Amino acid sequence: MSLENISKNYEKISHSLPENVQLVAVSKTHPVEKILNVYQLGQRVFGENKVQELTEKYPLLPKDIQWHLIGHLQTNKVKYIAEFIDTIQSVDSEKLLEEVDKQAAKHNRKIKVLLQVKIAEEETKFGLEIHEAKELFQDYMNGKFPNVEITGLMGMATFTDDKKQIAKEFTLLKQIFDKLSLQKKLDTLSMGMSDDYQLAIECGANSVRIGSAIFGYRQYDV
16 A cells, blocks of 8 residues: 555544544554654554564664554563553553563563453453452452553453444443453543454444554565
């Protein structure tokens, strides 16, 4: 996709989002040139799926970019991004949260994280079961994981055309978000991607992860 079309896509989407909704521009598989193009239009929050790709791009791009890791993260890869990552959206186990806490301490910083909750009915989706997310959050509230800041929740709906099912799953995550916010005000409810972000916003999302609707598809994404 040409830079001109990417610019048009970005402007259209960013202007259509409510003021309180954060746009995470998902730049996975797309080159630095395309990311810079969107950066120059004012975008500062970008999402990547893979640690290796992120660590390759990070030195080549402006340092005021807030990088979000949105893909499944292995514990042995946390150390490669701990120094600069803004938010890890895909914390899906206690083991991973412990490792993020440990690596953040080494860099004398707090890393923002979202607990990824499994709301989809598909077996392939990563994520914490609802009771696991609540237990981890309670541990955090009790002082465990002092070098992380749990700022919210992330979830992915079932890959289906059934909008009622998608809305049901998003609404469930919003309910969990609201309950946990009674203990500590959470900032970020990350739901919705290129195909379903408008529905996610209707269900309460205040952060959306949009890639192909801005950058187009890479050949091997199709």
